[in-house]
Amino acid sequence: MPASKRIALSGWGHYPICESDVFRPEKFAELAAVVSANSHKLIARGAGRAYGDAALNADSRVVDLQRLNRMLDFDAETGILHAEAGVTLDEIIRVFLPRGFFPAVVPGTRYVTLGGSVAADIHGKSHHRESSLGTQVLWFDLMLASGEVRRCSREENGDLFWATVGGMGLTGVILELALRLRRVESAYIKGEIIRVANVDEAIENFERTDQQYGCSAAWIDCISSGGSLGRSVLHVGDFASRDALPANLRLEPLHAKEKTSPPVPFNLPNFALNSLSMRAFNIGYYAIHRNRNDSVTPYDVFFFPLDSIHNWNRIYGKRGFVQYQCVWPLEESRAGLIETLEAISGSGRASFLAVLKKFGAQEGMLSFPMPGYTLALDFPVTDGLLEFLDRLDEMVLKRGGRVYLAKDARMRPDTFRAMYPKLNEWRAAKAQADPNNHFSSTLSRRLQMDPA
Amino acid sequence: MKVLILGGTSPIARLLAIKFASIGAHLYIASRDEAEGDRIAHDINVRSGVPAIAGKFDASDFASHAELIERATKELGGLDGIVLCFGTLGDEDKAQVDATEALATIHQNFTGAVSILTIAAHRLEAQGTGFIIVIGSVAGDRGRKRNYVYGSAKGALHLFVQGLRARLSKTKVHVLTVILGTVDTRMTWGREGTLFTVPPERAADLIFEAWRKKRDVVYVPSFWRPIMAVVRAIPERIFKHASF
Numbered sequence: 001m002p003a004s005k006r007i008a009l010s011g012w013g014h015y016p017i018c019e020s021d022v023f024r025p026e027k028f029a030e031l032a033a034v035v036s037a038n039s040h041k042l043i044a045r046g047a048g049r050a051y052g053d054a055a056l057n058a059d060s061r062v063v064d065l066q067r068l069n070r071m072l073d074f075d076a077e078t079g080i081l082h083a084e085a086g087v088t089l090d091e092i093i094r095v096f097l098p099r100g101f102f103p104a105v106v107p108g109t110r111y112v113t114l115g116g117s118v119a120a121d122i123h124g125k126s127h128h129r130e131s132s133l134g135t136q137v138l139w140f141d142l143m144l145a146s147g148e149v150r151r152c153s154r155e156e157n158g159d160l161f162w163a164t165v166g167g168m169g170l171t172g173v174i175l176e177l178a179l180r181l182r183r184v185e186s187a188y189i190k191g192e193i194i195r196v197a198n199v200d201e202a203i204e205n206f207e208r209t210d211q212q213y214g215c216s217a218a219w220i221d222c223i224s225s226g227g228s229l230g231r232s233v234l235h236v237g238d239f240a241s242r243d244a245l246p247a248n249l250r251l252e253p254l255h256a257k258e259k260t261s262p263p264v265p266f267n268l269p270n271f272a273l274n275s276l277s278m279r280a281f282n283i284g285y286y287a288i289h290r291n292r293n294d295s296v297t298p299y300d301v302f303f304f305p306l307d308s309i310h311n312w313n314r315i316y317g318k319r320g321f322v323q324y325q326c327v328w329p330l331e332e333s334r335a336g337l338i339e340t341l342e343a344i345s346g347s348g349r350a351s352f353l354a355v356l357k358k359f360g361a362q363e364g365m366l367s368f369p370m371p372g373y374t375l376a377l378d379f380p381v382t383d384g385l386l387e388f389l390d391r392l393d394e395m396v397l398k399r400g401g402r403v404y405l406a407k408d409a410r411m412r413p414d415t416f417r418a419m420y421p422k423l424n425e426w427r428a429a430k431a432q433a434d435p436n437n438h439f440s441s442t443l444s445r446r447l448q449m450d451p452a
Numbered sequence: 453m454k455v456l457i458l459g460g461t462s463p464i465a466r467l468l469a470i471k472f473a474s475i476g477a478h479l480y481i482a483s484r485d486e487a488e489g490d491r492i493a494h495d496i497n498v499r500s501g502v503p504a505i506a507g508k509f510d511a512s513d514f515a516s517h518a519e520l521i522e523r524a525t526k527e528l529g530g531l532d533g534i535v536l537c538f539g540t541l542g543d544e545d546k547a548q549v550d551a552t553e554a555l556a557t558i559h560q561n562f563t564g565a566v567s568i569l570t571i572a573a574h575r576l577e578a579q580g581t582g583f584i585i586v587i588g589s590v591a592g593d594r595g596r597k598r599n600y601v602y603g604s605a606k607g608a609l610h611l612f613v614q615g616l617r618a619r620l621s622k623t624k625v626h627v628l629t630v631i632l633g634t635v636d637t638r639m640t641w642g643r644e645g646t647l648f649t650v651p652p653e654r655a656a657d658l659i660f661e662a663w664r665k666k667r668d669v670v671y672v673p674s675f676w677r678p679i680m681a682v683v684r685a686i687p688e689r690i691f692k693h694a695s696f
Contacts, residue, residue, distance in 0.1 A: 002638060002641075003638070003641055003642035003643065004642050005641055005642035006642075024638070024641055025638075026461075026462075026463060026637065026638050027461060027485060027488050028487070028488060028491070029485065029488070030638070067463065070491045070492060070494065070495035071494070071495050071498040071499055072491060072494045072495065072498065073494060073498060074498045081498075084491075095498070095499050
């Protein structure tokens, strides 16, 4: 049995923090020994980029898969990569973008592992066209509590496949998988930057550009109110073909120069991010963007703007922060968005960064997206925040929406149950694959997800 | 360039292999856990596009060593370099009271290395060029209460490689001794009192750099050189009572 290390772990939001016995196998056989040990509850952890408590296991066991990150096969004809769960999207992009391939679904950060991405069934700016990551996964191997390895795909163990995609690691440990990469001709996104004055204009522009562009998202100012409520900057685009690039980029179309900023070296003091600095940022961000219909943006600036600042989570200081991401069904989106933005500006709280995005079709038992609009917000952990977010939950729930588990650190179990209608179907699949609830996390216990 | 990595499944071995692959080297990954070696060979091949082959190697199975060098040379189509990465802490507590365990640790870290290096050096000396990189340890710089069985094997290995370097100094065979400090791998994971740990990526970078510069002996990272100078300078009558 490999050694474990007692570590105070947290997610990317630095909230909550709890101690676990952490294993970090470097060989396949070590992982098998950890998983099948008749011991405390276990949850797998990737790069620790879930914001809340999804990859935490208070006073129990966590298995960190980052050292099992081998790429096992790649077929350049089909673009199918076979790799271990610890491989990150960053590694995939570094290896395959120069060869003309890119993951069809990427979240707002490239530093996530494949295993974590499947467990959270991540989505990105392409969701309205490509849906979530699950659609790009052909199969994966899942290790159960007994150590038995089960191949899961749409055809083989289909229920377990759909219970694991978005299943937050609670059905077993994803070992390796086959992922389809898409072909791209360049490392640049060609598209438009559109400034819009309010919520209605934002929705209008998403609807207008939906068919035209494969990727879209808006930064939304959640400080303005009244007639400017929901003013935003939309970024829409597609990977540029080589011929569509300006001449100076055509020579090396697949090599975009990386942009990096100095890292945040330590936790900033709690007062660094206050309503004044957030207001200044929100006004500034809107002001520096101009409408453009021919923007050419390096892929990393378009998809991963925050990755250029390492440890950006430290700007919130030691107190940490909570991400709140919700989605409303299409017909409720406008009203839900207005109601939520009004509640935020009325509360005197502000979100440093807020992102608005339209979702398309979605499969999966616990996957977060649904056709409609999603809003992602960051809040520093301050007095009264949890009560305020409970209020937002009620508003979202009443309109048939839901909150994203990979970002959650605080939702109540009854709210969760009401938001995820396929929970019982998921529980049945989980009970079959993991009858003794060997796989469990701080999140699953908080939300009472495990079958009785 | 054709390179044989011995003990190829450790994180440092894997990262060094990727470094060599990045300059176009063809690789033979030899390790006790062949399935694991195979995963690493595939990984190197997918990432770098260079051929990488995995094969079985057990440091304490001396009789198999000559055949391994033959096989690796044949399958690679030549042999330019050897990177010796194997080694294990073993069960130190057991090794201090159980002679069989103690000898197993010595074989895994020292006699196994003597065997394979002697065979490989003979070949490289005959061809007149090539390199040998041997991963030693700061544990080999002074015998300590906590890990002297492992430490004595590594210390002996340092002396053996030192002599080998002198013998090969008339040829163009470069012999590099790496005296490795604590690295963040399974060897140190969860071990109390482990200080100054560096990520394996940094260790591999420094080792590769030392190889490029044709260094003889290098501490990785270099701050271990003064630390170990101090450790060695402590008088024995005091040192023997030290708790580490």
